Amino acid sequence: MNIQDNYQKNKKNIFFSENKNVENHRKKLISIFENDKFDKKNNESLKNTNLKNFFDFKYKYLVPEEKSVINNHHDNSYSIVCVNGQCSSFKDDKIQITKIIEGDYIDFSKNNTIEKNDHFVNLNSLFLNCGFKIIIKKNNNIKIKISNIVTDDELTIFQKNNFICEEGSSLNLIEEYENKNNSTSNILNVIKLEKNTQLNHFLIQDNSPSHNLIITSHSSCKKDSTYTQKVYNFSEGYVRNFHFSELIELNSEADLQGIFFLKDNNTSNNKTFVKHLAEDCKSNQVYKGILNDHSKATYFSNTYVDQVAQKTEGYQLSKGILLSDNASYFSKPELKIYADDVKCSHGSTIGPIDENAIFYLRSRGMSKIAATKILISSFINEELSSIDDKQMSQIIQKKLVRYLSKVK
Amino acid sequence: MFLEIKDLSVKIENKNILKSLNLNINKGEVHAIMGPNGSGKSTLANVLAGKEDYEILNGKINFKDNDLFDLNIEERAQEGMFLAFQYPVEIPGVNITPFLHSAINSKRKRMNEDEIDNLSFAKLLKSKASDLGINIDMLKRSVNVGFSGGEKKRYEILQMSILNPDLAILDETDSGLDIDALKIVTDGVNKLKTKDNSFLIITHYQKLLDYIKPDYVHVMVNGSIVKSGGSEIAAEIEKEGFQKFQ
Amino acid sequence: MFTDGSFVYIPEGVKCPMELSTYFRINSENTGQFERTLIIADKGSYVSYLEGCTAPKRDDNQLHAANVELIALEDAEIKYSTVQNWYPGDEDGKGGIYNFVTKRGLCAGKNSKISWTQVETGSAITWKYPSCILKGDNSIGEFYSVAITNNFQQADTGTKMTHIGKNTKSKIISKGISLGKSQNTYRGEVSFLRKAEKARNYTQCDSLLVGNQCGAHTVPYIDSKNNTAVIEHEASTSKINEDQLYYCRQRGLSHEEAVSLIVNGFCKQVLQELPMEFAVEAQKLVSISLEGSVG
Numbered sequence: 001m002n003i004q005d006n007y008q009k010n011k012k013n014i015f016f017s018e019n020k021n022v023e024n025h026r027k028k029l030i031s032i033f034e035n036d037k038f039d040k041k042n043n044e045s046l047k048n049t050n051l052k053n054f055f056d057f058k059y060k061y062l063v064p065e066e067k068s069v070i071n072n073h074h075d076n077s078y079s080i081v082c083v084n085g086q087c088s089s090f091k092d093d094k095i096q097i098t099k100i101i102e103g104d105y106i107d108f109s110k111n112n113t114i115e116k117n118d119h120f121v122n123l124n125s126l127f128l129n130c131g132f133k134i135i136i137k138k139n140n141n142i143k144i145k146i147s148n149i150v151t152d153d154e155l156t157i158f159q160k161n162n163f164i165c166e167e168g169s170s171l172n173l174i175e176e177y178e179n180k181n182n183s184t185s186n187i188l189n190v191i192k193l194e195k196n197t198q199l200n201h202f203l204i205q206d207n208s209p210s211h212n213l214i215i216t217s218h219s220s221c222k223k224d225s226t227y228t229q230k231v232y233n234f235s236e237g238y239v240r241n242f243h244f245s246e247l248i249e250l251n252s253e254a255d256l257q258g259i260f261f262l263k264d265n266n267t268s269n270n271k272t273f274v275k276h277l278a279e280d281c282k283s284n285q286v287y288k289g290i291l292n293d294h295s296k297a298t299y300f301s302n303t304y305v306d307q308v309a310q311k312t313e314g315y316q317l318s319k320g321i322l323l324s325d326n327a328s329y330f331s332k333p334e335l336k337i338y339a340d341d342v343k344c345s346h347g348s349t350i351g352p353i354d355e356n357a358i359f360y361l362r363s364r365g366m367s368k369i370a371a372t373k374i375l376i377s378s379f380i381n382e383e384l385s386s387i388d389d390k391q392m393s394q395i396i397q398k399k400l401v402r403y404l405s406k407v408k
Numbered sequence: 409m410f411l412e413i414k415d416l417s418v419k420i421e422n423k424n425i426l427k428s429l430n431l432n433i434n435k436g437e438v439h440a441i442m443g444p445n446g447s448g449k450s451t452l453a454n455v456l457a458g459k460e461d462y463e464i465l466n467g468k469i470n471f472k473d474n475d476l477f478d479l480n481i482e483e484r485a486q487e488g489m490f491l492a493f494q495y496p497v498e499i500p501g502v503n504i505t506p507f508l509h510s511a512i513n514s515k516r517k518r519m520n521e522d523e524i525d526n527l528s529f530a531k532l533l534k535s536k537a538s539d540l541g542i543n544i545d546m547l548k549r550s551v552n553v554g555f556s557g558g559e560k561k562r563y564e565i566l567q568m569s570i571l572n573p574d575l576a577i578l579d580e581t582d583s584g585l586d587i588d589a590l591k592i593v594t595d596g597v598n599k600l601k602t603k604d605n606s607f608l609i610i611t612h613y614q615k616l617l618d619y620i621k622p623d624y625v626h627v628m629v630n631g632s633i634v635k636s637g638g639s640e641i642a643a644e645i646e647k648e649g650f651q652k653f654q
Numbered sequence: 655m656f657t658d659g660s661f662v663y664i665p666e667g668v669k670c671p672m673e674l675s676t677y678f679r680i681n682s683e684n685t686g687q688f689e690r691t692l693i694i695a696d697k698g699s700y701v702s703y704l705e706g707c708t709a710p711k712r713d714d715n716q717l718h719a720a721n722v723e724l725i726a727l728e729d730a731e732i733k734y735s736t737v738q739n740w741y742p743g744d745e746d747g748k749g750g751i752y753n754f755v756t757k758r759g760l761c762a763g764k765n766s767k768i769s770w771t772q773v774e775t776g777s778a779i780t781w782k783y784p785s786c787i788l789k790g791d792n793s794i795g796e797f798y799s800v801a802i803t804n805n806f807q808q809a810d811t812g813t814k815m816t817h818i819g820k821n822t823k824s825k826i827i828s829k830g831i832s833l834g835k836s837q838n839t840y841r842g843e844v845s846f847l848r849k850a851e852k853a854r855n856y857t858q859c860d861s862l863l864v865g866n867q868c869g870a871h872t873v874p875y876i877d878s879k880n881n882t883a884v885i886e887h888e889a890s891t892s893k894i895n896e897d898q899l900y901y902c903r904q905r906g907l908s909h910e911e912a913v914s915l916i917v918n919g920f921c922k923q924v925l926q927e928l929p930m931e932f933a934v935e936a937q938k939l940v941s942i943s944l945e946g947s948v949g
């Protein structure tokens with residue numbers, strides 16, 4: 001079914017379709033789709049992407065109303081079960097949760113300067129059918145855990161969330177995606193860090209082969225703020241992690257990190273992009289992947305340094321380990337630099353597990369397979385040991401063990 | 409007066425480091441500065457050499473009848489100021505021999521002397537290197553790249569003996585040297601010493617001052633010189649530390 | 655469009671004892687030059703080929719669109735060096751050569767080797783990506799590049815290494831220096847196809863920025879479809895190191911001399927790949943390209 005028809009047919013279930021400005025914006029998006037040939041060569045965001053993910057899933061827009069659960073624990077921590085992209089409203093003196101509002105939609109569509117032709121983001125804007133907004137109020141220190149659940153087969157979630165950290169606040173955010181049904185989530189997180197804030201964002205992804213997850217984030221950091229994102233992708237289904245950060249004021253920092261574990265016929269597409277638009281900012285983009293069987297991955301990273309962004313420090317690292325003859329990994333670590341007082345670097349390696357190390361371990365009496373597993377674990381140990389949260393670190397360890405049990 | 413530092417106050421990144429510092433050095437004298445870590449010794453050395461990161465809040469420095477602040481880094485060097493760095497920087501791909509060759513020629517040019525040609529320079533370098541126990545093979549390498557700590561220090565002294573400065577500032581040149589190397593390096597310094605040149609030696613150890621006899625020893629604490637005297641001060645510090653000067 | 659060119663054949667087992675050199679010059683105004691070069695090195699042979707380019711000042715733009723193809727058979731080695739100093743245009747970006755060049759190499763036989771070395775200081779716009787197809791087992795491809803851009807120059811250069819055969823190796827060393835208002839881009843692709851057992855690549859691309867109105871960009875594509883192959887890629891971009899400048903000046907070198915020395919050091923890994931006489935010329939050229947823009 002083509003996009004135009006689909007849109008018209010389901011319009012009444014799509015958010016904000018009665019708003020004229022939104023409508024006009026969507027008309028433009030539709031014409032972009034109609035004119036695009038979906039040429040994978042000329043559109044990086046499509047490389048290694050199965051276009052079936054786009055057009056073949058069932059558009060079932062009417063998201064069943066489900067009551068989400070919000071728990072307010074004593075120690076400034078909250079847990080939220082977000083069902084089908086919906087979250088009920090909540091308010092206390094520290095946080096405020098509401099449904100996504102029109103103003104945020106328009107704000108994003110106007111100010112999105114990164115990657116205008118990302119089809120997945122455009123689809124999200126076009127078919128938006130759920131989403132929430134969380135505000136962390138000034139000077140609060142909060143912990144939130146969100147479990148994202150999709151209830152029905154053949155459901156497609158087009159979800160847009162806004163996270164706002166008000167001045168002086170700090171947020172520890174853990175998001176879990178563990179879905180077993182045959183559905184697709186297309187999620188866009190718009191994240192704003194006001195002055196002097198800190199957000200540690202963990203995304204734990206562990207879906208079954210039938211669930212597709214497309215997750216995109218746009219974060220922006222004001223003065224003295226730090227956004228840290230860590231993605232742990234254990235999904236057996238398709239995952240697309242595209243994460244963008246803009247450092248818009250002095251002395252801010254963005255850390256975009258990820259690890260993925262792929263097997264069977266799975267594919268994962270990853271991209272990080274940091275725009276340095278102010279002085280004295282720092283960024284890290286670090287992705288590591290293990291690929292087994294027939295799996296495929298891409299990783300694009302990009303550091304853009306504007307002419308005014310003096311004293312920038314930008315670092316990129318991409319590491320891929322191919323465990324099988326049929327796995328493949330593509331990476332494109334890019335630097336675009338227009339300021340002179342900068343320190344930017346990137347490193348990228350792709351290869352098998354270090355044979356010398358395997359040899360060494362075997363000479364100490366270890367079997368080849370045991371040695372391989374030890375080396376895979378050590379490859380990502382650094383990341384795991386940096387997790388302060390004991391419970392979360394255990395959860396991740398368990399998933400790692402599960403992955404390793406399939407390595408032969 | 410050969411070098412006269414008057415009431416010098418210096419700041420870096422909102423931090424006052426040197427505070428109303430005074431120091432006079434005459435031709436032919438050897439001065440030693442001792443002081444606890446972070447007291448500002450290297451800062452003083454860098455200000456003298458003209459490093460550009462510092463903000464001069466106050467004070468005057470006269471060197472060989474020049475206002476030092478009128479000269480940039482290389483002009484000071486060409487006028488005969490030499491700093492043996494505490495941490496010499498590595499310069500990949502820049503070969504030692506041509507590097508020193510251009511250095512000596514730029515000095516000669518300023519002094520209206522003829523440039524020294526390749527052949528005589530190579531000879532000079534070799535003989536000075538062997539005096540300092542530096543292997544000839546080392547002269548083929550890039551400046552400081554992959555040198556051990558002691559090798560870097562020796563190489564600083566080699567440069568000093570080639571450039572033959574009027575005022576040599578040695579910033580902890582003794583650190584990292586084994587006992588034999590210390591002997592060789594200090595011999596090098598003593599050979600170079602005449603009644604027309606002066607030395608400013610920054611060190612933490614009395615040991616060095618056993619080999620190079622200073623005329624004056626200064627104690628620097630918290631950005632100023634709190635006590636000056638003869639070699640007996642070094643012995644005092646060796647015994648009791650800096651506590652009593654603070 | 656083909657205007658001129660040369661064909662070189664090195665017979666089996668012949669080691670060419672001297673450097674073959676050509677020299678290109680564009681004299682007449684408003685012209686384009688479209689030459690072709692084909693070099694075939696037969697089994698076990700060796701050749702080193704030098705290419706130098708200059709053009710006098712003109713206010714108009716001129717076009718140089720050349721095509722160079724190299725084929726190395728079993729055990730043969732071809733070393734191709736370029737020192738390109740076409741007229742870059744004036745300080746306001748007026749005039750200059752458009753230098754659009756296609757360079758391809760095929761390591762057809764086992765143990766063959768193709769090595770590209772280039773020093774690119776001229777031209778208003780350069781687009782050039784000497785490539786190697788590593789088809790023969792154990793074959794080797796190398797790319798050494800220095801690209802300096804000043805004023806309004808644009809250089810977009812890099813390489814493409816396609817590993818097809820077993821045990822193939824490639825090495826890429828790229829040094830970009832941007833000054834003035836220029837844009838300097840490294841664009842490269844390394845790919846390992848399924849059959850490229852135990853293939854290896856090492857890439858290092860470093861950029862140096864002198865001045866705050868220029869740009870340095872690194873755009874590498876890295877693609878591996880073989881799990882025994884190893885790709886290592888490193889890149890860095892920074893401005894000239896202040897401590898190094900300070901050190902050199904403390905020894906009495908002027909600011910300009912110090913910059914020239916440090917930049918030459920930065921390029922050393924590439925310049926030393928050039929044949930002796932050329933290396934000296936190239937060093938001078940590097941220093942000249944920096945003149946006036948420092949301080």
Ligand SMILES: Nc1ncnc2c1ncn2[C@@H]1O[C@H](COP(=O)(O)OP(=O)(O)OP(=O)(O)O)[C@@H](O)[C@H]1O
Nearest residue numbers: 420421423425443444445446447448449450451452
């Ligand atoms: N670039 C700089 N930025 C900030 N502080 C600096 C800088 N350079 C020096 N300082 C500070 O200035 C003080 C003096 O430093 P300096 O290096 O002169 O000490 P020092 O006496 O040589 O010490 P040491 O014996 O350890 O070599 C220290 O507290 C140091 O941290």
Ligand SMILES: [Mg+2]
Nearest residue numbers: 449450451494
């Ligand atoms: Mg010191």
